[in-house]
Amino acid sequence: MRTSSEIETISKRASRAAGFTWGVSEEVGKCIKSLELYQISGLENLNDYLKQIKNVEPKGPKKIEHKNSLKEGNFCPIYTGVALMDASNRVMELKTLSIQSIDFPILLIPFLNRISYKIGKMIQVKFDEIEILLNLNNYISSNSDLRKKILKSTERLTINVIENEDTFDANVWDSLYKLSSETFVEESESYHHY
Numbered sequence: 001m002r003t004s005s006e007i008e009t010i011s012k013r014a015s016r017a018a019g020f021t022w023g024v025s026e027e028v029g030k031c032i033k034s035l036e037l038y039q040i041s042g043l044e045n046l047n048d049y050l051k052q053i054k055n056v057e058p059k060g061p062k063k064i065e066h067k068n069s070l071k072e073g074n075f076c077p078i079y080t081g082v083a084l085m086d087a088s089n090r091v092m093e094l095k096t097l098s099i100q101s102i103d104f105p106i107l108l109i110p111f112l113n114r115i116s117y118k119i120g121k122m123i124q125v126k127f128d129e130i131e132i133l134l135n136l137n138n139y140i141s142s143n144s145d146l147r148k149k150i151l152k153s154t155e156r157l158t159i160n161v162i163e164n165e166d167t168f169d170a171n172v173w174d175s176l177y178k179l180s181s182e183t184f185v186e187e188s189e190s191y192h193h194y
Contacts (some may be wrong), residue, residue, distance in 0.1 A: 002125060002191055003034050003074040004024050004036070004037060006140070007029075007032060007033050007036050007042075007043065008029040008030060008032065008045075009029065010035040011029045011032035011033070011042070011043070011046055012025045012026055012028060012029030013025070013029075014046070014047075014050055015028040015029070015046070015050070015078070018050040018053065018054070019053075020078065024078060024079075024082055025160065027078075027081070027082055027085075027111075028046070028078055030081075030110070031081065031107070031110035031111055031114075032046050032107075032110075034110040034113065034114075035106070035107075035109065035110055035166055036135060039141050039147050040106065040109065040140070040146040040147065040149075041106070041147060041149055041150060042106070042107070042110075044106050044107045044148070044150050045107050045150055045151075046107060047147075048104065048150055048152070048187070049077070049078075049103060049104040049107060050102075052103065052152075053076070054127055055102075058076030058078070058079055058103075058150065059073060059075060059079065060076050060078075060079025060080050060082065060083045061075065061079075061080060061083050061099075063087075064083060064084060064087040064090045064091065064094070064097065065094075066094055066096070066097050066098070066099065067098050067100070068080075068095070068097065068099045068100065069099075069100035069101065070100070070101065073101070074101040074103045074153055075099055075100075075101060075102040075103065076102075076103060077102055077103055077104050077105060077106075077108040077111075078107060078133065079101060079106035080102060080108060080111075081107070081108050081110075081111025081119065083110070084108075084111055084112065084115060084159075085111055085114060085115055085118070088115045088118045088119055089119070090163055091115055091119065092095055092119040092121065094161075095160065095161045096158065096159070096160050096161070097158070097159050098156055098157065098158045098159070099156070099157045099158075099159070100156055101123050101153065101154075101155055101156075102127075102153065102157050103152065103153045104147065104150075104151065104152060104153070105127045105151055105153070105154045105157050106149065106150075106151055107123065108125075108157070109132060109140065111126055112134055112159065113134040113137050113140060115135055116134045116135060116136050116137060117136045117137035117138075119161070120136065120164070121135060121136075121162060121163065122135050122136070122158040122161075122164075123159060123160065123161055123162065123164055124159075125157065125158070125159055125160075126157070126158045126160075127154040127156065127157040127158070128151065128154050129142075129143075129144065130142060130143065130144045130146075131143045158182075179188070
């Protein structure tokens, strides 16, 4: 069994050999390691994607908008992931955005999971019949088994930032607050100087 460090290193080196900069390749290594830790087939998707772009110039979004599309071809999941991470405040501001025609969308998941942590909000991702919930880079839940899943492209991927909401009733909060107030110490006007 390969270690996380080996997975990160081989992913980083393969990405660099495919033409990505060392900085972007570092991000790829971290993301593939993350996918594999979640038992999502990161290495298989990366391997197939790097073979697909061997003689092609991959493209990412120039600016993050509500609707992101190219005149021709598909978005690169790596350049798209890096662009989204760089514009994480914009992602939070937009709340909902779509990406038309993206290759190997599973490779985008760890980038979005890191954005979830960065902005402090859960993110819901949808493509094809797959729905994924990303929670602050702590867990990934999906309505589909992503182990051994290779998805070469999707026509539309949507990203929704989920606003944080209390999961409890206001009455429960009030009751616990009242109970906790019994621990408050009254202020005293006398101060002791030592």
